Amino acid sequence: DAKTTQPPSMDCAEGRAANLPCNHSTISGNEYVYWYRQIHSQGPQYIIHGLKNNETNEMASLIITEDRKSSTLILPHATLRDTAVYYCIVRVSRGYQKVTFGIGTKLQVIP
Amino acid sequence: GAVVSQHPSWVICKSGTSVKIECRSLDFQATTMFWYRQFPKQSLMLMATSNEGSKATYEQGVEKDKFLINHASLTLSTLTVTSAHPEDSSFYICSAPGLGAAYEQYFGPGTRLTVT
Numbered sequence A: 001d002a003k004t005t006q007p008p009s010m011d012c013a014e015g016r017a018a019n020l021p022c023n024h025s026t027i028s029g030n031e032y033v034y035w036y037r038q039i040h041s042q043g044p045q046y047i048i049h050g051l052k053n054n055e056t057n058e059m060a061s062l063i064i065t066e067d068r069k070s071s072t073l074i075l076p077h078a079t080l081r082d083t084a085v086y087y088c089i090v091r092v093s094r095g096y097q098k099v100t101f102g103i104g105t106k107l108q109v110i111p
Numbered sequence B: 001g002a003v004v005s006q007h008p009s010w011v012i013c014k015s016g017t018s019v020k021i022e023c024r025s026l027d028f029q030a031t032t033m034f035w036y037r038q039f040p041k042q043s044l045m046l047m048a049t050s051n052e053g054s055k056a057t058y059e060q061g062v063e064k065d066k067f068l069i070n071h072a073s074l075t076l077s078t079l080t081v082t083s084a085h086p087e088d089s090s091f092y093i094c095s096a097p098g099l100g101a102a103y104e105q106y107f108g109p110g111t112r113l114t115v116t
Helices: none
Strands: A009-013 A018-023 A031-038 A045-050 A061-064 A070-075 A084-092 A105-110 B004-007 B010-013 B019-025 B032-038 B045-051 B067-073 B076-081 B090-097 B105-107 B111-115
Touching: A009 A018, A018 A031, A018 A084, A018 A105, A031 A061, A031 B105, A045 A061, A045 A070, A045 B105, A070 A084, B004 B090, B010 B019, B019 B032, B019 B090, B019 B111, B032 B067, B032 B076, B045 B067, B076 B090
Parallel strands: A009 A105, B010 B111
Antiparallel strands: A018 A070, A031 A045, A031 A084, A061 A070, A084 A105, B004 B019, B019 B076, B032 B045, B032 B090, B067 B076, B090 B105, B090 B111
């Protein structure tokens, strides 16, 4: 799996958009970008994934650059409940493919 | 989305005893499940890949005789920590790939193990 680089921590004001960057410059053509988050003392939660097109769901938007070497997860209106560690993971899409976690970005939403 | 449950959510056991943790996929079948361990303020560390009907695949450095994994059905994988010691105290999390084309992972809520 390609290696990813994320800032260790970020702050965001409540109600504002949170933009979490991820660098994956060694991504291969068949690798997807996945985002998960882990709220304190809970299991990680799947957020969104994409291959090369931008994606949006009820939780977030994922913007992938044209060269696919980086991406940004956008939480459009951050709430206090979005405070969590966010993990950007790049891997091929196979069910038996293990998922390796980096250190992620600790997002603190500030009132 | 798919739902994965774990039982128990927390457990306290004495040193030297064994503890079994269950991971269930509630509304889908999973031929593969994954077990992670997480120490305080650290990221998740993959311990092993659980395969239905066959032996688990352990990550380097994980003792397979200490962490017994059984994936007896398409909806249940169990992790047994044998002869537990205080250093085994950790947060144990399982996951299973969903049914979408991208096989995104769905995680259980975790099991907090404390060995006294």
